[in-house]
Amino acid sequence: MPRLRPPAPTPPDPATGHWLMKSEPDEFSIDDLERRGTEAWSGVRNYQARNYMRDAMRVGDRVLFYHSSCAEPGVVGLARIASPPRADPTQFDPASAYHDPKSTPGAPRWVLVDVAFERRLRRPVGLREIRRHAAKLAGLALLSPGNRLSVMPVLPAHFDLIVALEDA
DNA sequence: GCCAACGTTGGC
C-alpha cells in the first residue's frame, strides 16, 4: 500500500459530506465570500487537501469557513460545496503566486471547487473556544498538533457541535 | 517575531 500515513487519533471518514476550509482573512474573508456569493477555491497546494477536493467532496456538502493566521482564528461562517472539482487555472499562470511549473493543462496537478456562501455565524466561534470542547471533538483534525491542512473532513456530530456554539 | 510541526526536495 502506497503512502500509508500514521493513523489519526480517530480517523475521520472523508465521505461524511462535512468539511472545514481555512482562509486567511487578509487574503479572503467571510465578508469577501458573502459579497461574492460563490468563489473558486484556488491556491490549494497540498496533496492531502487536494485529494479531499478531488475525490471526496460532493456538490451540496457543508463547509465550516475558518479564519486562520489572524488575531482571532476560528469558524466564522457556513458555506456549501457548489461545483465538482476542476483544474485550478492558477497553476498554469506564470504570473500567479500559485503557479506550478510542473503542471500542464494536459496533466493538471491541482484542482479547485466552487464554494458558495450560506451564512455567517451569529458570532465567531474561536479556536480557543473549540479547544475547550476537545473532549467531545476527539479526532477533529483542526485540534491535532501542528495541523496545517487547509481542507479537512469534519464528522457531522463535530460540525453540529461547533455550529451550536454560536448560541452558547 | 518566534517557534513547533509538518511536508517537500534533493543528494547520496
Added chain:
DNA sequence: GCCAACGTTGGC
C-alpha cells in the same frame, strides 16, 4: 529508499 536541509503553516 533514506534522511537532512529547507520552506511553509499557523498559533501565540
